[in-house]
Amino acid sequence: MPIAKTGWLDHARRYPVLTIALLVTVLPTLYAMATQSWTQESGVHGPLVLATAVWLVWRNWDEIIAEARPGNMALAVPVLLLGCILYTFGRAFNFLIIEVGALLLALLAVAYAFVGHKVLMKLWFPIVYLLFLVPLPGWLMDSITQPLKILVSDIVTTLLSALGYPIAQVGVTLYIAQYQLLVEDACAGLNSLISLTAVGLFYIYLMHNASWRYSLLLLMFLLPIAIAANVVRVVILVLLTYYAGNEVAQGYLHDFAGIVTFVSALLLIFLLDKILSPIRRHLTREDTEKSLDTAA
Numbered sequence: 001m002p003i004a005k006t007g008w009l010d011h012a013r014r015y016p017v018l019t020i021a022l023l024v025t026v027l028p029t030l031y032a033m034a035t036q037s038w039t040q041e042s043g044v045h046g047p048l049v050l051a052t053a054v055w056l057v058w059r060n061w062d063e064i065i066a067e068a069r070p071g072n073m074a075l076a077v078p079v080l081l082l083g084c085i086l087y088t089f090g091r092a093f094n095f096l097i098i099e100v101g102a103l104l105l106a107l108l109a110v111a112y113a114f115v116g117h118k119v120l121m122k123l124w125f126p127i128v129y130l131l132f133l134v135p136l137p138g139w140l141m142d143s144i145t146q147p148l149k150i151l152v153s154d155i156v157t158t159l160l161s162a163l164g165y166p167i168a169q170v171g172v173t174l175y176i177a178q179y180q181l182l183v184e185d186a187c188a189g190l191n192s193l194i195s196l197t198a199v200g201l202f203y204i205y206l207m208h209n210a211s212w213r214y215s216l217l218l219l220m221f222l223l224p225i226a227i228a229a230n231v232v233r234v235v236i237l238v239l240l241t242y243y244a245g246n247e248v249a250q251g252y253l254h255d256f257a258g259i260v261t262f263v264s265a266l267l268l269i270f271l272l273d274k275i276l277s278p279i280r281r282h283l284t285r286e287d288t289e290k291s292l293d294t295a296a
Helices: 007-015 014-033 047-060 061-067 073-092 094-124 122-131 136-163 188-208 211-219 222-244 247-276 277-295
Strands: 167-170 173-175 178-183
Touching: 007 247, 014 073, 014 094, 014 178, 014 188, 047 061, 047 122, 047 188, 047 211, 073 094, 122 188, 136 167, 136 173, 136 188, 136 222, 173 222, 188 211, 188 222, 188 247, 211 222, 211 247, 211 277, 222 247, 247 277
Parallel strands: none
Antiparallel strands: 167 173, 173 178
16 A cells, blocks of 8 residues: 555554564664764764754655655565665674665665655655765775865965964974974864765755756855865964964864864855855746746
C-alpha cells in the first residue's frame, strides 16, 4: 500500500518488521555519529543537517502524500540488500563512513519502494544534502585543507609584513618576534569548510531556489569566504601572540577561535548576499521570464 494512504503510526503498525529494522539500524548509527564525527570541528554540522533535511521533507509532506506511488520492487530490493550488507560491514569493523553511507542508501531504497522515483526527484536537494552526514576520513580532509593552510599562511605573512610586523614564514609555520605559530593548528577552522558548505547550501536553496544561476554564483564564493575567515583568525592569533604572549593566544585558540571563524564566515555569506541583491533580482527575473516563455 502506498505511504500516501496511511499515517505514520498506521504505516508502522502495518509493517512492524520494517519499523523495527529501521529503529535497530538508525538509532545506533545516530549514537555513533553523535559520539564520534559530531564532536569534531569537521562534523559539527551533522545535527543541523539532519534536522533541516527532515524539516525540508516535512514541509513538502502534503505534496509527497499526493504524488506517492510505489516504486519498482525489483530495483528497490537489490539496492536495499546491498545497503544492508555494507551497513553490516561498516558497523562490524567500525567504519563510520561506510556505515552512514550504507544506511542512507538503504533508506533511499525504502523511500523509493513506497513513494516512487518522481517524488524522490522532487526531493533531490534533501537527498543530496543528507550526504553531508557521511563523515570524511582524516587523510582526505588533510589533503583538501593543506594547500589552503599554505595559502592562508602566505596571505597572513604578506599582510603583516606590509604593516611592518617582524614576521617570517617557513611552510605553515609563522615566526613573529621570539614566537612561532603553527598554522596547521591555528587554521583548524578550515576543517569546518564542509560545515560551512552544508549551511551555505541550505541557505542558498531555501532563499534563492528560484534562480539556479544566482545560487551557483553564491556557491562559488563559499571557498573564498572560508579562506578569508581563516585569514582573520590567524591574523588575530599572530597579533595576540606578538602583544600578549603564546599562552594568551593558545587560550583564545582553544576557547573561541573556532566559533568566531564559523560565525564570521556565515556573516560574510549574508553580507555578500545583500551586496549582490541587484544581481539576484536581475537573474531571478530572467529565469522567471524564461520559465514563462517555455510554459507558453
